[in-house]
Amino acid sequence: MNKTLVALIVAFACFCTTLFAQSEKLTAEEHYDQAEAFYKQGNYEKAIEIAKKAVLQQPRYAEAHLLLAQSYQKKGLYTQAESSCNKSIEFQKNNPEAYRILGDIFTHNSKPDKAIEEYKKAIKNNPDYAEAYYGMAKAYQSKKDKFSENYAIEAYRKVLDLEPSFWEANLALGDIYKQRQNFEKATEYYEDLTNAKPDYIEGYLLLGDCYRRQQEYSAAISTFNKIFNYSNNNAEACLNIGMCYKDENQLDKALEYYQEALKYKPDYAEAYFNIGYIYNRKSDYDKAIEYYEKATAVKKDYAEAYYNIGSVYNMKGMTQKKILAYKKAARLGSSLAQQWLKKNGMTWN
Numbered sequence: 001m002n003k004t005l006v007a008l009i010v011a012f013a014c015f016c017t018t019l020f021a022q023s024e025k026l027t028a029e030e031h032y033d034q035a036e037a038f039y040k041q042g043n044y045e046k047a048i049e050i051a052k053k054a055v056l057q058q059p060r061y062a063e064a065h066l067l068l069a070q071s072y073q074k075k076g077l078y079t080q081a082e083s084s085c086n087k088s089i090e091f092q093k094n095n096p097e098a099y100r101i102l103g104d105i106f107t108h109n110s111k112p113d114k115a116i117e118e119y120k121k122a123i124k125n126n127p128d129y130a131e132a133y134y135g136m137a138k139a140y141q142s143k144k145d146k147f148s149e150n151y152a153i154e155a156y157r158k159v160l161d162l163e164p165s166f167w168e169a170n171l172a173l174g175d176i177y178k179q180r181q182n183f184e185k186a187t188e189y190y191e192d193l194t195n196a197k198p199d200y201i202e203g204y205l206l207l208g209d210c211y212r213r214q215q216e217y218s219a220a221i222s223t224f225n226k227i228f229n230y231s232n233n234n235a236e237a238c239l240n241i242g243m244c245y246k247d248e249n250q251l252d253k254a255l256e257y258y259q260e261a262l263k264y265k266p267d268y269a270e271a272y273f274n275i276g277y278i279y280n281r282k283s284d285y286d287k288a289i290e291y292y293e294k295a296t297a298v299k300k301d302y303a304e305a306y307y308n309i310g311s312v313y314n315m316k317g318m319t320q321k322k323i324l325a326y327k328k329a330a331r332l333g334s335s336l337a338q339q340w341l342k343k344n345g346m347t348w349n
Helices: 003-024 028-041 044-057 062-074 078-091 096-108 112-125 130-142 146-162 167-179 183-196 201-213 217-229 235-247 251-264 269-281 285-298 303-315 319-331 335-343
Strands: none
Touching: 028 044, 028 062, 044 062, 062 078, 062 096, 078 096, 096 112, 096 130, 112 130, 130 146, 130 167, 146 167, 167 183, 167 201, 183 201, 201 217, 201 235, 217 235, 235 251, 235 269, 251 269, 269 285, 269 303, 285 303, 303 319, 303 335, 319 335
């Protein structure tokens, strides 16, 4: 082997050995600083590796145990994260972040009551800890009962009192009130959401839908149009604008937007369905069936489309085809089809 190459290899090996030796001489605090830097870069594996060195040197190093917990959580290693959190709390009982992470872990593991206990401990140690209130709100909401949901609302509102720009809390509150059919209240939170996070397209879709449900069509269309500032070819925005025009009985305008949606998203089952609806309203039954069937070709379990196909066959006086379409819709869960078949003494299995 070339003597120069051998010399370079030996020199590099010595350099690596020196670096390793130097790294082993680092203090626990220096290891922690390195681990924290890797954590901030998103290199959680390296953060774990180096934070372990810190706690090996200094077993009672609460912050290093907490950094381990945070890194484990990011990696989805919840058992290890829980263990590291408990270690951190053992050596530093008043750190709200450790309790908040435990709350997140218990929420992830579908243990909302235990999660809420931990979030409360976090808040006790830091009454202005917005993230702990947010985690607690999600834990209450996961219990899926009206009583707990009211506590969730209270906690989400507290988040916004502390951090008005915490857009996830606005989204959650908007969703709760929308599910409750309180569209006026949902609109308030979705408006705050779009103000806090203007580039969040889903926020405009939710807000516009609430305006539409309140028959505020101009506001809805204006809201959906804002999406094009961030996404030029947005099929969902086109579809929703079309639905506003459909509700206003401007069928040709609605059809124009549904067809525009298909330009951007050729496999958009809902666009095909709505075009079918327009042709049905125009009494062009063959076209209606054609587009309903295109919707079912894209979305095989589209119960509402099969039901509408049956309804169009009914208008055409084609009874057997109507029954077959209703049975298909019923098998897919259409309550309207099931009711009609039951009323007429038919099954669908």
